[in-house]
Amino acid sequence: MSDIAKLELEGQVYELPVITGTEGEKAVDITQLRAKTGHITMDDGYGNTGSCQSKITFIDGEKGILQYRGIPIEELAEKSSFVEAAYLLINGHLPSRTELRRFSDMLTQNENLHEDMKYQFEGFPSNAHPMAILSAMINASSCFYPGLMVNRPNPARFEVHAARLLSQVRTIASFSYRKSHGLPIIYPKPSYKYTANFLHMMFSDVYQDYELKPEVVRALDLIFLLHADHEQNCSTATVRMVASSQANLFACAAAGVCALWGPLHGGANQAVIEMLEDIHRSGDDGSKFINAAKDKNSGKRLMGFGHRVYKNYDPRAKIIKKACDQLLSTLHISDPLLDIAKKLEEAALQDSYFVERKLYPNVDFYSGIIMRALNIPTEMFTVIFAIGRMPGWIANFKEIMDDPKSRIYRPRQVYMGATQNPFIPMDERK
Numbered sequence: 430m431s432d433i434a435k436l437e438l439e440g441q442v443y444e445l446p447v448i449t450g451t452e453g454e455k456a457v458d459i460t461q462l463r464a465k466t467g468h469i470t471m472d473d474g475y476g477n478t479g480s481c482q483s484k485i486t487f488i489d490g491e492k493g494i495l496q497y498r499g500i501p502i503e504e505l506a507e508k509s510s511f512v513e514a515a516y517l518l519i520n521g522h523l524p525s526r527t528e529l530r531r532f533s534d535m536l537t538q539n540e541n542l543h544e545d546m547k548y549q550f551e552g553f554p555s556n557a558h559p560m561a562i563l564s565a566m567i568n569a570s571s572c573f574y575p576g577l578m579v580n581r582p583n584p585a586r587f588e589v590h591a592a593r594l595l596s597q598v599r600t601i602a603s604f605s606y607r608k609s610h611g612l613p614i615i616y617p618k619p620s621y622k623y624t625a626n627f628l629h630m631m632f633s634d635v636y637q638d639y640e641l642k643p644e645v646v647r648a649l650d651l652i653f654l655l656h657a658d659h660e661q662n663c664s665t666a667t668v669r670m671v672a673s674s675q676a677n678l679f680a681c682a683a684a685g686v687c688a689l690w691g692p693l694h695g696g697a698n699q700a701v702i703e704m705l706e707d708i709h710r711s712g713d714d715g716s717k718f719i720n721a722a723k724d725k726n727s728g729k730r731l732m733g734f735g736h737r738v739y740k741n742y743d744p745r746a747k748i749i750k751k752a753c754d755q756l757l758s759t760l761h762i763s764d765p766l767l768d769i770a771k772k773l774e775e776a777a778l779q780d781s782y783f784v785e786r787k788l789y790p791n792v793d794f795y796s797g798i799i800m801r802a803l804n805i806p807t808e809m810f811t812v813i814f815a816i817g818r819m820p821g822w823i824a825n826f827k828e829i830m831d832d833p834k835s836r837i838y839r840p841r842q843v844y845m846g847a848t849q850n851p852f853i854p855m856d857e858r859k
């Protein structure tokens with residue numbers, strides 16, 4: 430197969446190299462296009478643009494495949510844990526027993542926020558959205574560690590920065606929840622593992638520790654693991670964009686949190702539950718809503734459905750749906766929203782509108798129902814996503830920092846605005 434593409438432009442033929450990825454993906458390398466032809470390419474929303482070469486995560490959206498460092502997500506979901514998957518993503522290989530112990534110890538050693546951070550929390554109004562607090566506090570915490578401001582830390586320092594971020598994001602998230610509910614802050618407990626510790630900081634009270642049920646810890650750990658990376662999505666591409674300017678790791682992660690917040694991205698898990706609650710309140714079984722979601726003038730979409738990359742069932746959605754059924758049955762919870770979600774899914778998968786557009790459930794469709802069963806409030810759903818996504822952001826940041834040839838990200842545009850517009854003095858303006 431040819432590794433050269435030919436482009437005919439204004440009567441001249443140009444040769445462009447073709448790059449082939451390890452999974453057979455092909456890309457026409459246009460890095461020299463403008464220099465050679467004076468043209469740029471146009472790709473609104475970057476649907477066909479490869480912004481980098483990466484070794485972290487592979488997705489085949491047509492076949493519904495997701496792999497972290499080559500390992501299928503289904504295997505990781507069954508056999509691994511969030512912390513182990515985080516190590517894998519960041520370091521590129523599964524940890525040995527000693528490496529995993531060392532990594533876990535580093536997370537524990539870095540779990541406490543600087544004590545003065547408490548005053549930062551006090552400044553937020555009690556109804557502040559926890560995603561706003563999370564992004565602000567991730568950025569603020571870098572102020573307490575001037576060493577973090579180094580843009581290309583050496584490997585030993587990077588390890589500490591990464592552990593601090595991964596560990597503290599969970600402390601910040603739980604503090605923001607406590608703050609928004611007017612509850613006293615619960616400090617992390619070094620004897621607890623990552624996910625158990627988060628549940629402890631969220632739900633223990635001053636007098637009694639939260640009862641850590643293994644199935645609850647496991648369900649939340651699975652949610653974190655399934656969200657840990659997803660190649661060049663909106664938030665990860667944002668992290669890489671900011672990292673390309675050599676901003677510090679915490680600044681890049683704070684930018685990632687902001688990008689994740691929107692309802693078309695990580696905010697969809699909150700939007701799904703709000704949609705299901707609306708349907709339930711209105712007495713609809715989902716059929717009216719499906720029609721509204723197909724009507725472009727209704728302003729509604731079937732949240733938790735569709736994906737830029739997956740044109741097949743999102744493999745994470747399959748795993749989450751199964752885990753959701755198991756958890757609700759173990760905890761003896763009957764949630765009417767789960768019934769509505771299943772009806773919506775069944776109806777959509779048989780409806781030509783969704784079938785023709787290849788719209789399938791994505792990771793957010795069932796994750797909210799699990800989080801409701803864990804008593805996590807709806808406004809915290811996207812925060813949970815952000816905690817889960819942190820290893821992927823850190824791994825992508827590292828990939829940029831480790832590449833001596835990395836350049837600042839700077840897309841171009843096709844200007845369509847006014848030309849030759851004279852300046853009109855104030856008195857003559859309408």
Ligand code: ACO
Pocket residue numbers: 662692693694695697722723729730731732733734735736737738786788791792793
């Ligand atoms: N409900 C109804 N129609 C939809 C939906 C949906 N959920 N998603 C896409 N469509 C329709 C669009 O209206 C469009 O129809 P048209 O071709 O007749 O104009 C077509 O399907 C293609 O949709 P686009 O918006 O062009 O697809 P894009 O790749 O830009 O968007 C996105 C992907 C944002 C995920 C979209 O499917 C969506 O809005 N889904 C709901 C929100 C959601 O669940 N987001 C979470 C994504 S996963 C994640 O970020 C973790």
